[in-house]
Amino acid sequence: MKSFRSALAAPALAGILAGALALTASFSGQAAPAAPASASVAAASGAAPAALVLPQPPDIAAKAYLLLDVTAGGQQLAGSNIDMPVEPASLTKLMTAYLVFDALRAKKVSLTQTCPVSVQAWKTPGSRMFIDPKMQVPVQDLIKGMVVQSGNDATVALAECVGGTVERFVQMMNDQARALGMNATTYKNPDGLPTPGHITTARDLATLALRLMRDFPQDMGYFAIKQYYYPGTPVSNENNRNALLQRDPTVDGLKTGFTNAAGYCLVATARRDFPNLSGRRLLSVVLGTASEAARADESQKLLNWGYTAYDGVKLFDAGHPAATPAVWKGASDTLKLGSADPIIVAVPSGDAARITTEIARPDPLIAPFKQGQKVATLKVKLDGQVIDEVPLAALAAVDEAGFLGRAWDTMRLWLR
Numbered sequence: 512m513k514s515f516r517s518a519l520a521a522p523a524l525a526g527i528l529a530g531a532l533a534l535t536a537s538f539s540g541q542a543a544p545a546a547p548a549s550a551s552v553a554a555a556s557g558a559a560p561a562a563l564v565l566p567q568p569p570d571i572a573a574k575a576y577l578l579l580d581v582t583a584g585g586q587q588l589a590g591s592n593i594d595m596p597v598e599p600a601s602l603t604k605l606m607t608a609y610l611v612f613d614a615l616r617a618k619k620v621s622l623t624q625t626c627p628v629s630v631q632a633w634k635t636p637g638s639r640m641f642i643d644p645k646m647q648v649p650v651q652d653l654i655k656g657m658v659v660q661s662g663n664d665a666t667v668a669l670a671e672c673v674g675g676t677v678e679r680f681v682q683m684m685n686d687q688a689r690a691l692g693m694n695a696t697t698y699k700n701p702d703g704l705p706t707p708g709h710i711t712t713a714r715d716l717a718t719l720a721l722r723l724m725r726d727f728p729q730d731m732g733y734f735a736i737k738q739y740y741y742p743g744t745p746v747s748n749e750n751n752r753n754a755l756l757q758r759d760p761t762v763d764g765l766k767t768g769f770t771n772a773a774g775y776c777l778v779a780t781a782r783r784d785f786p787n788l789s790g791r792r793l794l795s796v797v798l799g800t801a802s803e804a805a806r807a808d809e810s811q812k813l814l815n816w817g818y819t820a821y822d823g824v825k826l827f828d829a830g831h832p833a834a835t836p837a838v839w840k841g842a843s844d845t846l847k848l849g850s851a852d853p854i855i856v857a858v859p860s861g862d863a864a865r866i867t868t869e870i871a872r873p874d875p876l877i878a879p880f881k882q883g884q885k886v887a888t889l890k891v892k893l894d895g896q897v898i899d900e901v902p903l904a905a906l907a908a909v910d911e912a913g914f915l916g917r918a919w920d921t922m923r924l925w926l927r
Contacts, residue, residue: 563893563896568588568816569812569813571809571813572809573591573774573797573799574592574595574800575595575712575713575799576809576813577795577796578796578817579794582793582823583823585717588817588821590713593713593796594714595712596695597799598710598711598773599710599773601638601703602766603703603768604666604702605719605765606687606688607684607701607702608723608730609727610683615650620673623651624649626668626671628642628645628647631667631671636663637702638660638662641662641741642656642665650672652741653669655739656741658734658766661767663704667702680701685698691719695710696711697709720794723765724792731763731764739751752767753807754803755811758811762780762814763780774798775800776799776806778796783818788823791823793818820859821860822857822861822862824856824857825853825855826854826866826868829851829852829853830849830906832906833848833850833854833870833889834848835848838877839876839877839924840878841912841916842878842910842916843878846876847905847906848906851904858893868890869889872886878911879910882904882905882908886904888900
């Protein structure tokens with residue numbers, strides 16, 4: 512079970528585990544690489560325990576798919592062919608949206624600012640918002656046309672508005688992909704029309720979707736709009752092509768895509784409440800299905816399975832230390848390690864009592880430490896085998912001690 516977890520780390524509320532969570536700390540130097548959840552780990556006696564058996568996903572009729580638990584920091588629950596190069600089709604528009612939202616945040620454009628519709632935008636083939644060169648369209652309406660109607664014309668108009676030219680905007684897309692770690696992705700256009708070399712992977716699409724939700728939570732409402740049309744265009748209210756928005760009230764995004772080569776694709780996210788954990792969010796990426804109905808059905812199947820096969824378990828609350836190890840040569844004797852966010856992990860349903868944790872960190876810890884500095888790794892284990900790893904950071908800064916304090920601790924370290 513791999514993880515897309517970014518820099519999470521957080522504190523202690525093991526009430527959900529009702530005493531079943533055994534917290535241990537490893538004070539060896541560097542954290543050892545996590546063993547794959549499916550691999551056997553040698554026991555202290557030298558005998559290898561049986562391989563950890565995790566829930567098996569249902570058959571998904573798609574070329575590639577991936578399911579992540581967003582609330583658990585992007586923990587991977589299931590996947591197939593996640594690094595296979597694929598055409599992104601209109602899922603390309605997720606990156607276009609990212610750059611538009613970034614430009615809005617930087618105040619380079621505004622929602623009410625109007626953008627001209629170039630002949631190039633007007634003539635872009637494929638899905639359309641049906642705007643034309645006589646129009647000046649507000650950015651907020653172009654976003655809706657791009658997201659809800661999957662309008663290629665709206666997408667090109669946004670690219671020109673934000674980037675100056677389509678070519679410049681495409682360069683911005685590729686630069687942003689590198690910055691996000693989407694190293695298997697190359698963009699050739701902002702809309703997803705088939706072009707040689709325009710490729711991505713399920714893993715990279717999941718990375719992009721996670722960053723969209725994390726970096727621009729205030730803009731995620733666009734992806735939940737069920738119907739839209741722009742006044743003056745020759746269409747009535749057009750349904751969002753994400754059929755799950757109509758079918759499942761817990762689904763609130765993100766985007767569909769289709770070309771003949773890519774097949775029918777959908778990146779979807781859902782948020783459901785549970786007695787012990789409200790607002791649990793999953794993200795599915797389903798690529799290369801055979802029809803519109805199939806991409807919705809397979810995505811729904813994958814999301815439903817994730818919610819039933821795995822429980823979300825909160826290990827530590829936000830801002831509460833997961834550990835307070837000793838610090839040497841510091842103005843404080845201890846360092847509080849945790850996270851600004853809750854630490855939540857996904858475990859097979861009913862298996863919370865089998866969780867143990869281990870903290871791997873350097874020893875000794877020598878000041879100074881900055882607040883937010885990554886210091887350690889929390890390893891979450893099921894039956895002794897690692898299923899997730901969570902970075903732990905300094906919750907508060909620890910400055911260096913004065914000369915005498917540093918000298919005293921230097922002598923103490925020699926005597927250890």
